[in-house]
Amino acid sequence: MTTRIAPHDSKTRILDAALQVIRARGYAASTVDDVCHAAGLTKGSFFHHFRSKEDLALSAADYFAARADRLFATAPYRAAADPVDRLLGYVDFRVGLLRGALPQFTCLLGTMVQETYETHPALRAACGRHMGDHVAMLEADVAEARRLYAPDAPWSADSVALFIQSVLQGAFVMAKARGGPEGAIESLGHLRRYLESLFDRSGRCA
Amino acid sequence: MTTRIAPHDSKTRILDAALQVIRARGYAASTVDDVCHAAGLTKGSFFHHFRSKEDLALSAADYFAARADRLFATAPYRAAADPVDRLLGYVDFRVGLLRGALPQFTCLLGTMVQETYETHPALRAACGRHMGDHVAMLEADVAEARRLYAPDAPWSADSVALFIQSVLQGAFVMAKARGGPEGAIESLGHLRRYLESLFDRSGRCA
DNA sequence: ATTTAAATACCAACCAGTCGGTATGTTGTC
DNA sequence: GACAACATACCGACTGGTTGGTATTTAAAT
Numbered sequence: 001m002t003t004r005i006a007p008h009d010s011k012t013r014i015l016d017a018a019l020q021v022i023r024a025r026g027y028a029a030s031t032v033d034d035v036c037h038a039a040g041l042t043k044g045s046f047f048h049h050f051r052s053k054e055d056l057a058l059s060a061a062d063y064f065a066a067r068a069d070r071l072f073a074t075a076p077y078r079a080a081a082d083p084v085d086r087l088l089g090y091v092d093f094r095v096g097l098l099r100g101a102l103p104q105f106t107c108l109l110g111t112m113v114q115e116t117y118e119t120h121p122a123l124r125a126a127c128g129r130h131m132g133d134h135v136a137m138l139e140a141d142v143a144e145a146r147r148l149y150a151p152d153a154p155w156s157a158d159s160v161a162l163f164i165q166s167v168l169q170g171a172f173v174m175a176k177a178r179g180g181p182e183g184a185i186e187s188l189g190h191l192r193r194y195l196e197s198l199f200d201r202s203g204r205c206a
Numbered sequence: 207m208t209t210r211i212a213p214h215d216s217k218t219r220i221l222d223a224a225l226q227v228i229r230a231r232g233y234a235a236s237t238v239d240d241v242c243h244a245a246g247l248t249k250g251s252f253f254h255h256f257r258s259k260e261d262l263a264l265s266a267a268d269y270f271a272a273r274a275d276r277l278f279a280t281a282p283y284r285a286a287a288d289p290v291d292r293l294l295g296y297v298d299f300r301v302g303l304l305r306g307a308l309p310q311f312t313c314l315l316g317t318m319v320q321e322t323y324e325t326h327p328a329l330r331a332a333c334g335r336h337m338g339d340h341v342a343m344l345e346a347d348v349a350e351a352r353r354l355y356a357p358d359a360p361w362s363a364d365s366v367a368l369f370i371q372s373v374l375q376g377a378f379v380m381a382k383a384r385g386g387p388e389g390a391i392e393s394l395g396h397l398r399r400y401l402e403s404l405f406d407r408s409g410r411c412a
Numbered sequence: 413a414t415t416t417a418a419a420t421a422c423c424a425a426c427c428a429g430t431c432g433g434t435a436t437g438t439t440g441t442c
Numbered sequence: 443g444a445c446a447a448c449a450t451a452c453c454g455a456c457t458g459g460t461t462g463g464t465a466t467t468t469a470a471a472t
Contacts, residue, residue, distance in 0.1 A: 010451075026321025028234035031427060043429085044453045053428065103324065110379045114320050115232025117382040118309065128383040155399075159392040162380060163373075166393040170376025173316045174368065176323035177334040186365040187372040193361075194400040216417075237461060249463085251418045259462065419468070430457075437450070442443100 011049045013039045018060040024103040027057055027112045027123075057112060058126050064108040065130035072137065083144040084199045087164075090138065091192045094168060098181040106176070110169045135161045149199040160198065167191045217255045219245045224266040230309040233263055233318045233329075263318060264332050270314040271336035278343065289350035290405045293370075296344065297398045300374060304387040312382070316375045341367045355405040366404065373397045 017038035021030045032053055036046050050056045072078070077089025097105050113127035139161035146157050171184035223245035227236045238259055242252050256262045278284070283295025303311050319333035345367035352363050377390035 024324045026232065026234055028232055029321060029325065032429085033427075042453050044431095045451070047429065048451060048453095109383070111320055113383045114317055114379055115235060117385075118230045119235065124383065124385070128385065131380070131383050155396065156392075159389075160396065162389045163393045163396040166376035166380050166390070167369075167373055168376065169379040170372035170374065173320055173375040173379065174337070174372050177315070177319045177330065177337050179323075179330070179334065183365075183368045184372070186362075187369045190361065190366065190369040190400070194396070194403070197400070197403050238463085239461075248419055250420070250467095253463065254417060413472100415470105415472085417468100417470075419466100421464100421466080423464075424462100426461080427459090428457105431455090432453105434453080435451085437448105439446100439448080441446085 010039070010041055010045055014041060014046060014049060014056070015060055015063045018056055019064060019108055020103055022057070022060065023106055023108055023111055026115055028115055032056075054120060054123060057116075057120075057123055061109060061112065061123070061126045061130055065133065068134065069137075072134075082148075083141040084149065084195070084201060086141045087138070087145060087195055087199075088192060090141075091164075091188055091195065095185055095188050098175075098184055102176060102181070105181070106172045107169065110172060131165065135165050138164055145199045149201055153198065155198075160195075164191065164195075216245070216247055216251055220247065220252060220255060220262070221266055221269045224262055225270060225314055226309055228263070228266065229312050229314055229317055232321055234321055238262075260326060260329065263322075263326075263329055267315060267318065267329070267332045267336055271339065274340065275343075278340075288354075289347040290355065290401070290407060292347045293344070293351060293401055293405075294398060296347075297370075297394055297401065301391055301394050304381075304390055308382060308387070311387070312378045313375065316378060337371065341371050344370055351405045355407055359404065361404075366401075370397065370401075 014035060017035050018030070021034050021038050025034070032043060032046055035056065036043055046056075050059065072090070072093075075089075075093050077086055077093050080086045080089055099105065109127040109131050113124055113131075116127075117124045135158070139158045142160045143157035146153060146160075167187060167190075171181075171187045174187070175181045175184040220241060223241050224236070227240050227244050231240070238249060238252055241262065242249055252262075256265065278296070278299075281295075281299050283292060283299050286292045286295055305311065315333040315337050319330055319337075322333075323330045341364070345364050348366045349363035352359060352366075373393060373396075377387075377393045380393070381387045381390040
């Protein structure tokens, strides 16, 4: 009588639902029932797949990070030969992602870590680790760009990568406060201009 | 027998407690009892001063914004004659605030709006309004600096002010994810360098 | 004496997590 | 290929503790 869906699909559906619900309401305010309802499943199924609510959050963080990794690793801008083009392409690509409703394009990791960093050490660590991985991906391009265009610059590659990520996280916060992504797009425009100034390929200034 | 504190002091103590508790745990995970305990008062007193938990959050947002307004309005860097010095002084001043534990220097408004923007319209509006006021304060200096040093710049004063605020909010998120403010300080260093490049007073480049 | 401030006791709703049970594969054996 | 024996997936009612909020009472201040 109960309509059964493809096996092993339920866990993914719960994770997809968690992504939407937690990004909309935050971690603490998201109830297990909310997630179950959004996934079209019941609590029995939920606790079959996840030990606890925090276990779900940890799995959702992994799931979100894995999806993001794939998204950026296969994005067209990655094909650019010049590392600066890849960095600017990254920023442009992120601007292109700012579409639809806020819960659909904001960062699960930034949302969760802001409210759990003091109370849920394992969650903080997971968010920090995944964000660090993403920053490391950026840092590789920044380091290469630095070698090519700014070998004597007074800044480190990892601080630039971290800065890029900070601007993005801040843009999400401001987008939520302002009720839309317009300001975030302008902020990414400033980030782009800054990156261009760091790796000036026209040679007009030293 | 009950030790009574100065009248009208209790409400302030609840607000101070709310600032600490909400910045540490977030809005949803902060219980009224948590706040009462941190303030050394009981729920009876709490609901005498505040209609509801959301009313507390709204009042705390006002309280936080008023304190911040005073702090920045009276800060030494405000005395600088040149608007660019005031902007760079603002960034330096904010770096100086990154001391002590994370809940003590992070932004209540950014923390709350991230988890309530979809579910608590009044809270989102309050956070958005106060953040907008702060951005407007910055915008005044940016506009003056633009008139003096970059009248033909392709960017608007308000987008720069918003960018400054985005970098700060993002720096807070990353500080939470990384467990310390070191990276945030580096990010503000990049912000400072960008602002210097926008208002180049040395005249070496166009 | 009236108003304001604060304490105690309490409640109804809610929520994470449990439990007994059912339906659906899967595997090994003859 | 029939059939146990077992494992996996899922359901939905239930529970014990928590939480926002209320009702009642006490005490101080003017």
